[in-house]
Amino acid sequence: MSSPLQAFKYVPKDTFMDRLDPRSKFALSLSLLAASLASPQLTMQLVYLALATLLIAAAKRLAQWTPTLKAISPLVAAIFAANLIFTPGMPLTYATLMALRFFTVTTSFTLFFLTTTPDDLSLALEEMGVPREYTLMFTMSLRFVPTLADDVETVTAALLSRGFQLDRGNIIQRAKNYVYLLVPLIIYEVRRSLMIAEALEARAFGATKKPTRLYTLKMKKPDYLVLIASALIAVSPLAPAILNLSII
Amino acid sequence: MESEAAIQVENLRYVYPGGYEALKGVNLAVKKGEFIAIMGENGSGKTTLIKHFNGVLKPTEGRVLIDGVDTRETPVSKLSRKVGIVFQNPDHQLFSETVWDEVAFPMKNFGFPEQVVKERTERFLKLMGLYSYRDKSPYLLSLGERKRLTIAAVLAYDPEIIVLDEPTAGQDYIQKEHISGTMNLLRTMQKTVVIVTHDMEFVVQYVDRIVLMSRGRIVASASPHEVLLNPSLLASAGLMPPQLARLALQLSRAGIYTPRRLPETGEIVDAVLKRWHR
Ligand SMILES: Nc1ncnc2c1ncn2[C@@H]1O[C@H](COP(=O)(O)OP(=O)(O)OP(=O)(O)O)[C@@H](O)[C@H]1O
Ligand SMILES: [Mg+2]
Numbered sequence: 001m002s003s004p005l006q007a008f009k010y011v012p013k014d015t016f017m018d019r020l021d022p023r024s025k026f027a028l029s030l031s032l033l034a035a036s037l038a039s040p041q042l043t044m045q046l047v048y049l050a051l052a053t054l055l056i057a058a059a060k061r062l063a064q065w066t067p068t069l070k071a072i073s074p075l076v077a078a079i080f081a082a083n084l085i086f087t088p089g090m091p092l093t094y095a096t097l098m099a100l101r102f103f104t105v106t107t108s109f110t111l112f113f114l115t116t117t118p119d120d121l122s123l124a125l126e127e128m129g130v131p132r133e134y135t136l137m138f139t140m141s142l143r144f145v146p147t148l149a150d151d152v153e154t155v156t157a158a159l160l161s162r163g164f165q166l167d168r169g170n171i172i173q174r175a176k177n178y179v180y181l182l183v184p185l186i187i188y189e190v191r192r193s194l195m196i197a198e199a200l201e202a203r204a205f206g207a208t209k210k211p212t213r214l215y216t217l218k219m220k221k222p223d224y225l226v227l228i229a230s231a232l233i234a235v236s237p238l239a240p241a242i243l244n245l246s247i248i
Numbered sequence: 249m250e251s252e253a254a255i256q257v258e259n260l261r262y263v264y265p266g267g268y269e270a271l272k273g274v275n276l277a278v279k280k281g282e283f284i285a286i287m288g289e290n291g292s293g294k295t296t297l298i299k300h301f302n303g304v305l306k307p308t309e310g311r312v313l314i315d316g317v318d319t320r321e322t323p324v325s326k327l328s329r330k331v332g333i334v335f336q337n338p339d340h341q342l343f344s345e346t347v348w349d350e351v352a353f354p355m356k357n358f359g360f361p362e363q364v365v366k367e368r369t370e371r372f373l374k375l376m377g378l379y380s381y382r383d384k385s386p387y388l389l390s391l392g393e394r395k396r397l398t399i400a401a402v403l404a405y406d407p408e409i410i411v412l413d414e415p416t417a418g419q420d421y422i423q424k425e426h427i428s429g430t431m432n433l434l435r436t437m438q439k440t441v442v443i444v445t446h447d448m449e450f451v452v453q454y455v456d457r458i459v460l461m462s463r464g465r466i467v468a469s470a471s472p473h474e475v476l477l478n479p480s481l482l483a484s485a486g487l488m489p490p491q492l493a494r495l496a497l498q499l500s501r502a503g504i505y506t507p508r509r510l511p512e513t514g515e516i517v518d519a520v521l522k523r524w525h526r
Contacts, residue, residue, distance in 0.1 A: 151340070157304040158341035160324035161333050162401065163357035180343045187387055188339050 010117050016222070017059035017115040022124035024223040024230070025112055028055075031230040032108035036101050039237035042093065045100040051233075052107040061114045068110055069103075076102050118142045123217055132211075140196070148189065155184050253277045254409050254440040255301055259310035262296055270296040272464040273310070278409075281438045283431075285451045285472075288461030289486030294444045295336055297461070298411050301442070302331040314409070329358055332407030336414050336444075338394035341401075347373065347389070348382040350397055354405045372404040375433075377426055392418045396427070403430065409440040416447045428453065448476065448490035452510055460485040473509040492516075 012018070017025065036048045056065050076099050083095035116124075122135035159166065159180055166177050200206075239245075255278040262271040270293045278284055286294045299305040300312045303319035312319045314331055335341055344350040351369045360368075373379040376396040381389060386397055399415060416424050431454045434441050445451060451458060451472055458475040460468040462485040468475060475481060476493045489497070496507040496516060505511075505519035 154335075154337075154340045157299070157324070158335055159343065161302055161304060161328045161335070162341070162343075162354040163325050163328050163405070164343075164353075165323075165325045165357075184340060184342055191339070 010114065011061075011064065012117070013060055015059045015115070017055065017111075019222070020115075020226060021217055021219050021223045022116050022120040023127065023217065024219065024226040025116055026124065027230040028226055028233075029108045029112040031234040032111075033105055035233050035237050036104040036108070040097070041240060042097055042100065044237060044240065045097060045104060047236075048233075049100060049104045049107060052104060052111055056107065056111050056114070059111070059115050061111075064114060065107070065110055068106065072102070072106055119215075120217075123213075123215065127217055133206075151185060151188060152181070155181055155188075158184075252279055253313070254280045254282070254315060255442070256313040256316075257297075257300070257310070258312070260297070260300065260307050260312060261309035262293075262300070262305060263308045264296075270464055274464075274466055276459060276466060276469070278440060278442060280440055282457065283435060283441045283455050284443075284457045284459055285455040286442060286444045286459045286461060287446065287451070287485065287487060288467075292461040292485065293464045294461055295413055298333060298413060298442060298444060301409070301411055302327045302333055304333075325357070328354075328407070329405075330407055331409045331411060332402035332405065333411040334395075334398050334402050334413060334415065336417075338391070338398045341398050342386040342394065345385060346383050347378055347386055347397060350386050351401045351404050354401055358405055360405070368404045368406075372400040375403075375426075375430060376400040377423070392420070392423060395419070396423065399427070399430070403434075409442070410434060412441070412443045412445075414444055414446070416445060416450055424450070446487075448487075452476065452490070460487075462486065476510050477507055 020028075032048055032052055036045060039045060039048070056062055079102055080095045080099040083098045084091045087094045118139040122139045125135045125138070126132060156166065164177075164180065166181070167174060168177065255276070257274055257276040260271050260274040261269070263269045274293075274297060276297075286297065288294055296305065300307065300319065301314065303312075303322060303324045306320050314322075314327060317327075319327060342350060344353050348369060351372055352365050355365045355368060370379065373382055376399060378389075378393060378397055378400060381393070386394060389397060395415070395418065399412065402410065415427055419427060428450070431441070431443075435454065443451075443455070455472055457469060458472050459466055460475060460481065467484050468478075468481050476489055477497065479489050479494075479497065482489055488494075490510075492513065493507075493510055496505065496511050499505040499516065499519065500507055504523050505516065
């Protein structure tokens with residue numbers, strides 16, 4: 001899989017963050033995001049970014065996070081440049097603020113996706129009232145990203161093995177070459193999804209409206225602490241004003 | 249002599265991108281005109297090994313030479329002219345709108361003259377019993393038919409080395425006979441053939457040599473008779489001797505018959521009758 005997609009792939013590890021309930025993790029990421037969007041001070045942005053980074057480090061996912069950072073860097077540079085050019089008044093401060101904010105927002109979301117299994121995620125969504133059909137669709141689509149990547153590789157290999165050169169001809173010809181790749185791929189994926197649908201029905205999916213669960217989500221003590229911390233983070237943009245701190 | 253080997257595999261190690269080591273140092277030489285079978289338990293690395301023969305997979309360590317040419321230095325589309333591989337899953341290798349085009353596709357890629365493409369497409373569709381489907385979409389065929397279609401597509405462009413991954417899987421008796429007939433044809437054409445299979449009876453009839461694989465290694469390489477009459481060797485690769493071999497071995501334990509090669513049914517009957525009349 002290509003490296004930017006790595007950001008959303010769950011690799012199992014046993015850390016404090018992994019053991020949290022997905023709902024409290026979601027609250028944490030969301031509060032960091034909200035605080036970052038609400039706060040106009042550079043200092044506060046640095047605090048949020050540092051906090052999100054610390055949490056990723058605590059979850060031992062720094063190595064997975066760096067490719068994402070690299071991937072978004074050009075985008076951040078563009079945001080910085082655009083704000084520098086188009087902002088009246090103090091463009092440097094504002095441009096830095098916007099760039100930092102973008103880093104903070106992506107980091108806090110990466111934190112959530114890196115530490116939550118797709119299964120946990122769909123459980124959490126169901127608890128929030130999302131119908132099971134949709135949560136299943138969601139987990140399955142995540143589950144099929146690597147499978148699809150494998151299929152692309154296999155079909156490409158088969159094409160080359162029939163003497164086909166994908167990079168032959170001019171640009172238009174090359175684009176056409178990819179049709180040869182797409183046809184078997186689409187047919188294969190459609191077939192696969194039909195098979196999955198049959199398999200689901202064969203296992204009585206949808207037979208009862210409210211099926212029982214083998215795993216259920218349960219908030220524990222650390223979860224409540226995280227929820228309290230999240231609430232504090234969410235209101236923290238007000239802190240400089242309340243404490244009368246004059247920071248930029 | 250090195251120049252005699254059609255396929256030369258040296259200390260091949262292959263690690264999949266996920267980190268799984270599927271081949272752990274494989275050495276193998278297939279002579280020109282040799283007909284070999286690769287057998288072994290599921291997941292032993294057979295498919296991984298043959299994917300190295302046209303460079304679709306490149307060695308993590310070691311090297312693979314085809315007619316003396318290193319696979320790392322030649323594009324797959326060029327090596328494929330020499331090495332035709334029929335992959336295990338037909339669905340990943342059908343690209344055309346009709347059965348006819350499917351067989352013609354590689355020949356067009358390799359620049360065969362139109363008249364030749366036409367003749368050979370017809371001939372190989374007939375050989376594989378698919379000629380009546382020529383205007384159908386390949387995807388409407390049954391799994392067994394799709395597999396035979398991919399075999400036809402490879403044989404039609406006449407590669408020197410032919411590699412077949414599980415050619416008989418899912419084929420009924422009659423179609424197996426069709427494929428058998430094709431194997432005989434390849435023999436008389438003195439092609440170099442590598443087949444990956446779990447089909448013991450099929451193997452005994454055609455191959456010069458069986459290469460047994462287990463857990464990413466080659467554990468044995470010998471004539472079918474030696475391999476199939478050696479239960480412990482087969483067991484080490486997760487395989488069962490064919491029924492005839494088991495019968496012969498049991499008779500041999502009872503002192504009735506000593507097999508030196510895999511017997512025909514008639515030989516066993518003769519041996520038993522001889523003992524009976526004594
Ligand atoms: N794309 C891949 N990525 C990671 N591991 C793989 C991949 N393809 C195969 N493997 C692993 O490599 C090992 C060997 O696989 P391979 O397909 O070569 O086995 P095989 O001998 O052909 O088995 P079978 O008899 O089932 O066809 C298996 O354990 C398999 O899980
Ligand atoms: Mg295989």
